[in-house]
Amino acid sequence: MKAGISWPVQEETSDPLTAFFQPGSKLSWHYNWNKRWDGQLLPHTSPTLQLDAEFVPMIFAPQYLDNGIQVQGDWQLMLGYNEPDHANPAVAVQTSPAECAAAWSELCKLRTSGKRLASPAVAVDRNWLKEFFSYLPPDTQPDLLAVHIYTTTFDSLRTQLEEYHRMFGLPIILTEFAMTSFDPNVPPPQSMQQVHDFMGQATEWLDKTPWIERYAWFGAVRNSYNLHGVHEFNRLMDGEGNVTPLGYQYINGGHD
Template sequence: MMSDRCNGDQDFPGKAGISWPAQEKTSNPVAKFFELGSKLTWHWNWNKHWKGPVLPETSPDLVINAEFLPMVWSPELVNDGNFLQPGWELLMGFNEPDHVDPAVARKTSPKDAVPSWVDMSKWITRPDQKLVSPAVAGSVEWLKEFFSLIPQEAKPSYLAVHVYTTTFESFVNIIENYWNVFGLPIILTEFAMQSFDPNVPGPQNQQQVHDFMGQTTKWLDETSYIYKYSWFGACRNSYHLHGVHEYNRLMDENGNITALGHQYISGGHA
C-alpha cells in the first residue's frame, strides 16, 4: 500500500493532542494546553478517565475543552472497577504489551491479550464508538499475531503507534511501514525526538527538537491516513519522561508551558 499524501497547501486542523501522566494525580495543568487560541483538540493519560479516583487532586469544577480518549493500560485493568469518562467515542487498549518495563507497560503475549480485548470490545454499543489497537513499542510481529487471533467483531478501527527516533526520514519510514502492513488510519499516541538505541545520540540542543517538531507535525497534518497525533513531553515530574530527553518537554517542572509547548499549541509547524 503506497503512502497517501495530501496536498501540502491544504490545511488539516484538529489532529494534535497531548498525553498527560495520571501519576501526576491531577488533570488541572492539562487545561493550559487548551486555552483560547490553542490548535490542540484532544488528550489522553493512559487511563480510563481524567476526572476520578486515579486523579484525585483534580478540581471538581475543572473543564477541559477537548476530546478525551480513554485507555485500558493492560488486560487486567479491563475489569478493575474504574469507569470510562462519559462521552467517549474512541477507546484505546493496552500500552506497549511487547515491551519489558513495569514503569510503562505490562508485557503480554498476543494470545494472552485477546480474551480481555474481546471483553473490552463489548463496551462498543453505538456506531460512533470505535476501538483503537494496542500501541506496541515497536513490534510489528506482535500486532500481526494479535490481529490474526481476534474475532472480526473485535477488530480495531484505528492503529495506535509509538515512534521514537531522531531523524525526520526514519520517522516517516516507521509510520509508512505500519500503514503499508495494516492499512488502518493511524493515531500516533507517542512521539518525540528520542532514540532508545544506545548507539544513537539524543538531541544535542533545543533547536534540533524545534526543527524536528516542525517537520514531523507538518507531515502528519498533510498525510491523510494520520487521524490524530500526540507529542510525548507534557508533564511536570522528570520521572514521567521515562528517559525521553528534557529538550522534548512541553511543560516545565513548575507547570509552565515551555517554548516548545507554545510551538506545539500553535500548530507545531506554524
C-alpha cells in the same frame, strides 16, 4: 485538528492541562493512559475543572477493563493496551498476543453506537502486533492502529509510519512520539533547535497525511520521572507547570 496531549495520571491532577487548551489552541484532545481524567485516578483535580477538549480513555492492560474504575464520560474513541510487548513495569504490563486477543472480545463489547477502538500500541515489536491481529475474528478488528515512535530524524518517523500503514492498512493514531533515542549507538538531540525543527517537519507531514487521524507528542509532564528516559529537550511543560517554548510551538500548530 489532529494534535492532542498525553498527560500521565502519576501527576495526580489534571489541572495543569488547562494551559494547553486556552482559547486559540490548536490542540483538540487528551489522554492519560487510563480511564478517567479526574476522581480516583487524579484525586487532586479541581472538581470545577473544565477542559475544552475531547478525552480519549485507555484500557492500559487486559486486567484494567474490570478494575472497579468506570470509564469517564460519553467517549467516542478508546485506546487499547499500552506497549504489551514491553517488559518495563513502569510503563506497561507485558502480555502475550494470545492473552491480549482473548481479552479483546470483552473490550469490544463497549464498542456501541459509533464508538471506536484503537489497537494495542507496541513499544517496538511489530511481530507481536501481527500475531495479535491474527487471533482476532473480523468483527473484533480495531478501527484504528495505535503507534509509538521515538527517533531522531523526520525521515525515520515517516518511514516507520508508512511501514505500519502498509502492514496493517488502518488509519493511524500516533499516541506517542518525540525526538529521542533509546539506542546507545544513536546520539540524542544535540540542541533545542533540532527538536523544534523535528516537531515542525513532523507535524506538517502528519497534518497533511490523510491516514494519520491523530497524534500526541510525548513530553507534557512536570515530574522528570514521567518522561521515562525521553530526552528533556522534548518537554512541553517544565517542572513548575509552565509551558515551554516547544510547548507553545505545539499549541500553536507545531509547524506555523
